[in-house]
Amino acid sequence: xxxxxxxxxxxxxxxxxxxxxxxxxxxxxxxxLLVCPLLLFIIITYIFPIGEMFSRSIDDRMVTNMLPKTxxxxxxxxxxxxxxxxxxxxxxxxxxxxxxKKEHGKLGQRLNKEKNGFNxxxxxLWRKMKKFEEGNAKEQIMAVHKRFSDxxxxxxxxxxxxxxxxxxxxxxxxxxxxxxxxxxxVEEDRRIHRILWLRTLEVAFFVTLFCFLMGYPIAHLxxxxxxxxxNLLMICVLLPFWTSLLVRTASWMILLQQQGIVxxxxxxxxxxxxxxxxxxxxxxTGTYVAMTQILLPFMVLPLYSVMKTxxxxxxxxxxxxxxxxxxxxWKIYFPLTIPGIGAGCLLVFILAIGYYITPALVGGxxxxxxxxxxxxxxxxxxxxSFASAMGLxxxxxxxxxxxxxxxxxxxxxxxxx
Amino acid sequence: MALPKYTEPHYRIWHYTYLLICGFVFFFLIAPLFVxxxxxxxxxxxxxxxxxxxxxxxxxxxxxxYEDMIYGTKNPWGAAAKNSFIIAIFATLGSIVLGTVAALxxxxxxxxxxxxxxxxxxxxxxxxLIISGVAIFFFxxxxxxxxxxLGIILAHIILGTPFxxxxxxxxxxxxxxxxxxxxxxxxxxxxxTFLKITLPLILPGVISGGLFAFVTSFDEVVVVxxxxxxxxxxxxxxxxxxxxxQLSPTILAVATCLIVLSVLxxxxxxxxxxxxxxxxxxxx
Numbered sequence: 001x002x003x004x005x006x007x008x009x010x011x012x013x014x015x016x017x018x019x020x021x022x023x024x025x026x027x028x029x030x031x032x033l034l035v036c037p038l039l040l041f042i043i044i045t046y047i048f049p050i051g052e053m054f055s056r057s058i059d060d061r062m063v064t065n066m067l068p069k070t071x072x073x074x075x076x077x078x079x080x081x082x083x084x085x086x087x088x089x090x091x092x093x094x095x096x097x098x099x100x101k102k103e104h105g106k107l108g109q110r111l112n113k114e115k116n117g118f119n120x121x122x123x124x125l126w127r128k129m130k131k132f133e134e135g136n137a138k139e140q141i142m143a144v145h146k147r148f149s150d151x152x153x154x155x156x157x158x159x160x161x162x163x164x165x166x167x168x169x170x171x172x173x174x175x176x177x178x179x180x181x182x183x184x185x186v187e188e189d190r191r192i193h194r195i196l197w198l199r200t201l202e203v204a205f206f207v208t209l210f211c212f213l214m215g216y217p218i219a220h221l222x223x224x225x226x227x228x229x230x231n232l233l234m235i236c237v238l239l240p241f242w243t244s245l246l247v248r249t250a251s252w253m254i255l256l257q258q259q260g261i262v263x264x265x266x267x268x269x270x271x272x273x274x275x276x277x278x279x280x281x282x283x284x285t286g287t288y289v290a291m292t293q294i295l296l297p298f299m300v301l302p303l304y305s306v307m308k309t310x311x312x313x314x315x316x317x318x319x320x321x322x323x324x325x326x327x328x329x330w331k332i333y334f335p336l337t338i339p340g341i342g343a344g345c346l347l348v349f350i351l352a353i354g355y356y357i358t359p360a361l362v363g364g365x366x367x368x369x370x371x372x373x374x375x376x377x378x379x380x381x382x383x384x385s386f387a388s389a390m391g392l393x394x395x396x397x398x399x400x401x402x403x404x405x406x407x408x409x410x411x412x413x414x415x416x417x
Numbered sequence: 418m419a420l421p422k423y424t425e426p427h428y429r430i431w432h433y434t435y436l437l438i439c440g441f442v443f444f445f446l447i448a449p450l451f452v453x454x455x456x457x458x459x460x461x462x463x464x465x466x467x468x469x470x471x472x473x474x475x476x477x478x479x480x481x482x483y484e485d486m487i488y489g490t491k492n493p494w495g496a497a498a499k500n501s502f503i504i505a506i507f508a509t510l511g512s513i514v515l516g517t518v519a520a521l522x523x524x525x526x527x528x529x530x531x532x533x534x535x536x537x538x539x540x541x542x543x544x545x546l547i548i549s550g551v552a553i554f555f556f557x558x559x560x561x562x563x564x565x566x567l568g569i570i571l572a573h574i575i576l577g578t579p580f581x582x583x584x585x586x587x588x589x590x591x592x593x594x595x596x597x598x599x600x601x602x603x604x605x606x607x608x609x610t611f612l613k614i615t616l617p618l619i620l621p622g623v624i625s626g627g628l629f630a631f632v633t634s635f636d637e638v639v640v641v642x643x644x645x646x647x648x649x650x651x652x653x654x655x656x657x658x659x660x661x662x663q664l665s666p667t668i669l670a671v672a673t674c675l676i677v678l679s680v681l682x683x684x685x686x687x688x689x690x691x692x693x694x695x696x697x698x699x700x701x
Binding site: 024027028030031032033034035036037038039041042043044045046047048049050052053056214215217218221233235236237238239240242243244245246247248249250251252253254255257259260261293296297325350351353354356357360361371374375378379384387388391392394395398402 | 435447452456466515516521523525528537538541543544545546549552553554556571575636642643653660661664672676
């Protein structure tokens with residue numbers, strides 16, 4: 001075949017195949033150039049910064065840069081017995097350099113995290129070292145405090161040598177490196193992050209479930225009603241969808257407050273006593289109710305677009321073949337809607353797992369999620385590396401959900417409206 | 418949805434239960450929005466229906482919170498609204514231009530690595546906002562654009578382009594490319610072809626993507642919370658602060674205005690969707 005096509009020439013005398021390939025290549029470059037501006041923009045302003053979050057989260061160059069000579073001298077130290085005179089001397093030199101720049105306090109604080117009591121002895125060393133004589137650093141340092149002759153403190157310094165650390169990730173799972181460098185869990189009553197992770201998963205799961213249970217029937221109704229009614233009802237779904245998130249949250253804050261309309265209603269039907277109105281906001285109930293209402297359109301719209309394509313004659317065929325309406329629904333209709341269920345649940349779950357605004361406003365202390373913790377560390381404690389670490393852990397979770405979804409259902413184009 | 422006469426009683430009961438459930442869900446979806454409306458006309462300072470309002474007493478209603486919103490002392494809303502509109506409009510324009518051009522390239526059948534590039538381009542929509550906020554903040558802080566309008570506009574372009582890319586590629590999937598070839602063969606240059614032939618045909622998709630981008634920017638809190646300084650407060654930030662400190666009826670007046678705005682956007686989006694369907698119907 002190729003020998004025949006090669007014989008066909010264009011008017012310029014170039015073989016057609018070559019000419020076509022050239023044109024193809026030109027088109028490829030043209031298409032790529034069109035995409036280029038946005039692609040570069042997203043990569044520079046978005047993808048790289050996410051990568052930077054990673055390097056920030058494992059970054060531990062502070063000590064590495066503070067004690068360059070010490071770590072060089074420590075390279076030949078086996079870490080079992082007290083290090084040699086050379087290590088002591090270079091540590092003293094490094095520490096003197098830091099003291100001149102007035103950064104010795106930072107080193108004490110950082111090393112104190114590694115081994116308790118480091119800060120005290122370093123401060124003592126700082127006071128005493130002005131009177132040190134030349135040479136014989138080991139003996140003089142060990143005379144400052146008896147802890148300097150404890151090999152564990154030198155091991156702690158050696159542990160900070162690598163320029164990276166996984167400590168922030170461990171902290172996000174309520175674990176830390178103990179004095180022997182092993183991974184251990186924090187005490188039972190201080191495991192706050194694990195509670196937050198579990199609560200985030202729980203809230204995301206139940207909000208998805210509630211959205212599914214409420215969204216499925218109305219999506220079905222919208223898809224089966226005649227156009228003129230369903231268009232009207234569709235407004236009930238689309239208006240909240242287009243309305244500001246804060247407006248919807250505000251309306252729930254009004255509804256759920258203790259003197260609010262929901263409580264008024266409960267008192268009126270006699271469900272609760274007037275003087276014993278339940279607290280429905282600033283706890284998990286508030287988070288559940290508000291998040292379900294806010295995310296419900298994201299469940300209904302994909303379900304609706306799938307259900308719209310299912311022919312009603314399929315159900316009629318099922319019934320005419322002897323199935324009860326329930327069996328016809330379960331065996332025919334339901335399996336056909338699974339792509340819609342998958343898309344809706346994925347959207348709602350992923351939106352819910354990273355939710356920030358609504359839990360922060362109506363969640364109170366028992367309704368806050370992991371994203372609130374990330375924002376707290378970004379804005380209040382300024383521990384940006386920890387915030388980055390937790391953000392990336394959350395991102396990994398989201399990507400795992402995507403991966404599972406892709407395996408189970410397959411990612412189609414995400415449909416909007 | 419009328420039931421046939423031969424329907425057995427227990428199916429009849431089930432059917433009405435089903436309708437009841439649906440009614441409840443629709444009520445749950447829409448009712449919260451309507452609470453805000455009457456309360457924003459409350460003459461009193463409390464966020465509950467006063468006795469006068471329940472009796473529909475005209476004295477119990479007033480426009481004082483709307484006056485406060487517009488003329489109030491130390492009024493933050495005017496400046497916030499100005500910022501919000503400036504940021505949203507520029508972010509929308511940026512998203513439309515970048516997104517449409519990229520969508521044109523992506524819809525070409527010659528595009529290499531289509532899946533990977535598409536995934537990269539729509540990733541800001543997939544990644545939880547809080548993470549996007551942290552990442553974008555790091556970038557803007559590094560290049561010195563934190564707490565500037567430009568920084569927030571760029572951030573919102575990042576968040577808005579995925580919507581434009583998705584809607585425009587969807588519109589282009591039903592696009593008949595022979596019309597552009599016809600234009601070229603009649604001697605039109607590519608830019609002219611795009612402006613005179615392609616753009617008018619894909620305009621509904623472009624505008625509805627732009628609407629998504631506009632709403633995303635106009636309603637965005639999380640990223641702005643990280644980026645905004647005192648000079649860049651937007652309406653959502655102002656509402657966020659207000660809701661955290663104390664729920665004042667002025668916020669409800671603002672919220673009512675926002676609901677009216679979203680009704681307008683909803684109507685526009687709906688009209689565009691129908692027009693787009695009609696146009697694509699002709700193309701087929």
